[in-house]
Amino acid sequence: MPISKPAQTTAKLQVQGLSCQRDDRTLFRDINFTLTGGQAMQIEGPNGSGKTTMLRILCGLTLPTSGEVFWNDIPIQQDRASYAANMSFIGHAHGIKSELTPLENLQVAMAMTQPRKDFDLIAVLEQVGLRGFEDVPARTLSAGQCRRVALGRLILSRTPLWILDEPFTALDVQGQSQIESMLVNHVTEGGMVILTSHHPLKLRDGLLKTINLRK
Amino acid sequence: MNEAGIFNAFVTVLKRDLTLAFRTRSEMVNPLLFFVMVISLFPLAVSPDPAVLRSLAPGVIWVAALLATLLSLDSLFRSDFDDGALEQLLLSIHPISVLVLAKVLAHWLVTGIPLLLLAPLLAVLLHLPNDSIPTLLATLALGGPVLSLVGAIGVALTVGLRRGGVLLSLLILPLYIPVLIFAANAISNAAAGLQITGQLYFLAALLVLSLTLAPMATAAALRISLR
Numbered sequence: 001m002p003i004s005k006p007a008q009t010t011a012k013l014q015v016q017g018l019s020c021q022r023d024d025r026t027l028f029r030d031i032n033f034t035l036t037g038g039q040a041m042q043i044e045g046p047n048g049s050g051k052t053t054m055l056r057i058l059c060g061l062t063l064p065t066s067g068e069v070f071w072n073d074i075p076i077q078q079d080r081a082s083y084a085a086n087m088s089f090i091g092h093a094h095g096i097k098s099e100l101t102p103l104e105n106l107q108v109a110m111a112m113t114q115p116r117k118d119f120d121l122i123a124v125l126e127q128v129g130l131r132g133f134e135d136v137p138a139r140t141l142s143a144g145q146c147r148r149v150a151l152g153r154l155i156l157s158r159t160p161l162w163i164l165d166e167p168f169t170a171l172d173v174q175g176q177s178q179i180e181s182m183l184v185n186h187v188t189e190g191g192m193v194i195l196t197s198h199h200p201l202k203l204r205d206g207l208l209k210t211i212n213l214r215k
Numbered sequence: 216m217n218e219a220g221i222f223n224a225f226v227t228v229l230k231r232d233l234t235l236a237f238r239t240r241s242e243m244v245n246p247l248l249f250f251v252m253v254i255s256l257f258p259l260a261v262s263p264d265p266a267v268l269r270s271l272a273p274g275v276i277w278v279a280a281l282l283a284t285l286l287s288l289d290s291l292f293r294s295d296f297d298d299g300a301l302e303q304l305l306l307s308i309h310p311i312s313v314l315v316l317a318k319v320l321a322h323w324l325v326t327g328i329p330l331l332l333l334a335p336l337l338a339v340l341l342h343l344p345n346d347s348i349p350t351l352l353a354t355l356a357l358g359g360p361v362l363s364l365v366g367a368i369g370v371a372l373t374v375g376l377r378r379g380g381v382l383l384s385l386l387i388l389p390l391y392i393p394v395l396i397f398a399a400n401a402i403s404n405a406a407a408g409l410q411i412t413g414q415l416y417f418l419a420a421l422l423v424l425s426l427t428l429a430p431m432a433t434a435a436a437l438r439i440s441l442r
Binding site: 059061062063081084085087089091092095096097098099100104107109111112113114 | 442
């Protein structure tokens with residue numbers, strides 16, 4: 001059962017002069033880009049080049065050394081609540097509680113975003129291939145299955161902007177292609193995706209931007 | 216709609232933390248055991264003389280309760296920090312202070328309330344006069360939440376550090392001292408048949424103060440810790 005997302009083509013994420021220093025080491029300097037609805041961006045770079053830091057800055061968890069991130073021309077630190085309502089982040093630690101069942105995890109995730117009563121969480125679990133695992137503690141699931149629960153959050157959220165740190169980690173081949181088609185669908189429906197991954201995304205030219213953090 | 220959403224988020228986080236506490240019961244029992252052990256060792260180590268124990272009881276019970284709370288604090292944000300759930304809380308559309316308040320309330324319900332229920336039993340063990348037991352309960356009911364609320368600020372500040380335990384004690388203990396003084400003093404006064412309203416008002420004032428300010432301070436501290 002596909003769950004459609006509202007297309008938000010007017011949204012815009014703009015990054016101006018972003019730099020980040022950690023312990024006297026410059027991770028990246030003067031990054032500029034604009035992402036509008038219907039575009040994806042892949043952040044590339046070798047290990048330790050600051051990809052994760054970049055994503056954490058983009059979602060407002062970390063402050064950049066200089067520069068600013070704008071959501072619809074408003075700095076994200078200024079209006080956190082409305083940015084949070086438009087953005088979903090799945091980090092390297094995906095925030096799935098191992099003592100809770102996948103269903104309970106999704107219930108918590110749902111309460112953290114826009115309240116919506118009409119959502120069938122079982123259908124979401126089915127969509128990420130976890131039907132039959134609703135009632136077992138997440139600690140008994142494999143790493144890939146936990147990541148699927150986390151990705152289920154994206155289906156729930158219906159936010160236009162997805163920020164994903166290595167979303168394909170620990171997924172099997174079928175899971176990878178499933179998530180990939182989910183991302184492609186999101187972008188073609190007018191959403192935005194920013195991700196770090198070594199996995200090449202199958203998107204039409206012009207829709208996928210890349211930034212390389214290699215100095 | 217939005218206020219209902221905030222309330223829903225508060226209840227969800229509260230329920231989530233209570234469920235987690237229930238499923239990891241052994242962690243919950245640890246501070247309680249500590250509380251019982253410290254207090255039951257006192258008569259053995261100091262003196263079984265009822266007069267001595269009676270004068271020590273208020274202080275002993277409160278010091279043990281305070282240290283037991285301190286022992287239980289680390290779990291408040293630790294596991295959420297480790298598995299990334301804290302990031303998701305910070306990125307929620309709701310005010311973080313509300314979610315923090317739900318977490319602290321859950322913490323008090325699983326540690327503060329059991330301490331409160333055990334305290335009368337241990338008070339009898341220390342020969343505390345029966346008519347001062349209501350005062351003991353009142354001080355724990357007013358002071359216990361203060362310990363959890365103020366402790367949350369310290370835990371939020373140190374959660375990003377690998378060995379934050381010592382720092383946490385150093386940060387938090389000075390802030391616990393007023394609670395300790397007023398609470399122990401109230402119980403001693405009650406045992407001696409003196410007025411206790413002043414001390415209880417002070418404890419209530421501290422509770423109101425920490426209830427209004429601590430969630431905001433904790434939210435700010437969490438933002439800094441996750442940076």
